[in-house]
Amino acid sequence: MARLICDISMSLDGFVAGPNPSLERPLGDGGDLLHEWAFAAASWREQHGLTGGEANADSEVLEESTRVAGAVVMGRRMFSGGEGLWDDDPRANGWWGDDPPFHVPVFVLTNEARETLVMEGGTSFTFVTEGIEAALDQARAAAGDKDVALAGGASVVQQYLKAGLLDEIQIHLAPVLLGDGVSLFDRLGIDALGLETRRVIATPSVTHLRFGVPGVALAS
Amino acid sequence: MARLICDISMSLDGFVAGPNPSLERPLGDGGDLLHEWAFAAASWREQHGLTGGEANADSEVLEESTRVAGAVVMGRRMFSGGEGLWDDDPRANGWWGDDPPFHVPVFVLTNEARETLVMEGGTSFTFVTEGIEAALDQARAAAGDKDVALAGGASVVQQYLKAGLLDEIQIHLAPVLLGDGVSLFDRLGIDALGLETRRVIATPSVTHLRFGVPGVALAS
Numbered sequence: 001m002a003r004l005i006c007d008i009s010m011s012l013d014g015f016v017a018g019p020n021p022s023l024e025r026p027l028g029d030g031g032d033l034l035h036e037w038a039f040a041a042a043s044w045r046e047q048h049g050l051t052g053g054e055a056n057a058d059s060e061v062l063e064e065s066t067r068v069a070g071a072v073v074m075g076r077r078m079f080s081g082g083e084g085l086w087d088d089d090p091r092a093n094g095w096w097g098d099d100p101p102f103h104v105p106v107f108v109l110t111n112e113a114r115e116t117l118v119m120e121g122g123t124s125f126t127f128v129t130e131g132i133e134a135a136l137d138q139a140r141a142a143a144g145d146k147d148v149a150l151a152g153g154a155s156v157v158q159q160y161l162k163a164g165l166l167d168e169i170q171i172h173l174a175p176v177l178l179g180d181g182v183s184l185f186d187r188l189g190i191d192a193l194g195l196e197t198r199r200v201i202a203t204p205s206v207t208h209l210r211f212g213v214p215g216v217a218l219a220s
Numbered sequence: 221m222a223r224l225i226c227d228i229s230m231s232l233d234g235f236v237a238g239p240n241p242s243l244e245r246p247l248g249d250g251g252d253l254l255h256e257w258a259f260a261a262a263s264w265r266e267q268h269g270l271t272g273g274e275a276n277a278d279s280e281v282l283e284e285s286t287r288v289a290g291a292v293v294m295g296r297r298m299f300s301g302g303e304g305l306w307d308d309d310p311r312a313n314g315w316w317g318d319d320p321p322f323h324v325p326v327f328v329l330t331n332e333a334r335e336t337l338v339m340e341g342g343t344s345f346t347f348v349t350e351g352i353e354a355a356l357d358q359a360r361a362a363a364g365d366k367d368v369a370l371a372g373g374a375s376v377v378q379q380y381l382k383a384g385l386l387d388e389i390q391i392h393l394a395p396v397l398l399g400d401g402v403s404l405f406d407r408l409g410i411d412a413l414g415l416e417t418r419r420v421i422a423t424p425s426v427t428h429l430r431f432g433v434p435g436v437a438l439a440s
Contacts (some may be wrong), residue, residue, distance in 0.1 A: 012429075012431070013234065013406075014233065029412060030411070030412025058296060105430040160316075174413060175416065175417045177381075177405060178412050179408040185232070186233075187399065187400045188400070190397065191250070191399060192238060194397060195395040197395045197423075200420065200422030202422070209427060211232070
């Protein structure tokens with residue numbers, strides 16, 4: 001069965017977006033600093049229909065994340081333009097452009113039913129109103145023998161983690177303190193949970209940390 | 221001039237102690253999981269007057285932190301037994317034992333003046349009531365050509381960081397989610413601050429991350 005892997009960039013102080021998000025700056029103040037390592041990577045640029053960039057270790061890690069993901073799960077706000085944006089975002093239909101960078105089926109957790117959007121380049125947005133398990137089931141079916149990437153935002157990651165449905169966490173730890181914003185783990189209120197360090201790749205731009213989440217095989 | 225280096229173990233969700241601290245368990249629920257990498261290290265055991273342990277990379281990192289520190293700065297609660305403990309701790313005089321593991325002069329930030337305690341093995345506890353800059357000045361004078369280690373707790377680290385007095389942060393990132401507790405950085409309320417990744421050493425037990433804090437040379 002496809003594993004569910006959370007793959008997300010986080011600041012050293014635990015934020016996945018800065019404070020004061022807006023339509024113009026959905027990642028909030030300083031939020032772009034979380035993704036500078038990606039913006040510079042050749043694989044990120046290719047994913048976004050651009051050329052150039054650096055073919056470095058960061059680019060390989062990002063390419064790997066893309067390659068192993070047969071489907072993506074995300075929250076409603078991430079679909080509509082980033083963590084922290086309001087739900088009545090007028091650009092809810094078009095934030096990611098006509099050719100979104102996912103190139104696989106994306107399952108969006110939402111309370112509002114709507115038709116699936118089929119975009120260019122292999123991306124589709126399917127809106128799931130029946131909760132996180134239903135979204136995961138649908139994503140797994142779409143992923144085939146690949147994994148499911150949990151893209152965010154923070155509240156969605158917390159929901160899957162607390163439900164024992166998350167198999168692996170890959171944190172791209174950016175060397176920055178944002179000072180405020182959207183906390184990835186916040187105060188989960190769970191008992192202490194030991195993780196298994198599976199891989200660490202450090203570059204000057206970011207440290208890629210991969211952890212296995214134990215007990216999930218039983219829980220799922 | 222001696223650099224001020226924060227050297228501290230933190231969970232993936234940003235805590236340096238778990239919830240519900242008590243005299244018996246000053247690091248709170250799950251807090252010991254932050255330090256398992258150290259407890260197993262030969263250099264930690266030697267520092268605490270014990271034999272055995274593993275002479276591994278974790279042990280080398282810990283030995284290095286000890287070797288470069290000519291003085292230590294810590295908060296009152298850490299002196300009296302750990303983050304989160306109350307100030308009227310009856311063991312305030314003896315938490316660290318007759319031969320504390322520091323073996324250098326320790327400067328304790330406090331509101332209550334008291335005589336310096338000279339312990340066995342080279343450790344002394346000097347109580348500084350004139351604030352963080354005074355404590356740092358005294359620690360620098362004591363450190364000579366070595367560095368000053370900022371041991372914690374979280375509120376003290378935050379004070380030095382916000383004052384622009386911190387030169388380097390070494391985080392021993394433990395592969396554990398504590399779910400709640402004492403947050404190292406919390407919401408600092410500062411503008412985004414990019415750090416310089418200086419070194420990453422990863423072992424199965426912990427990831428040692430060392431960052432330079434920019435602008436501090438000017439500020440101090």
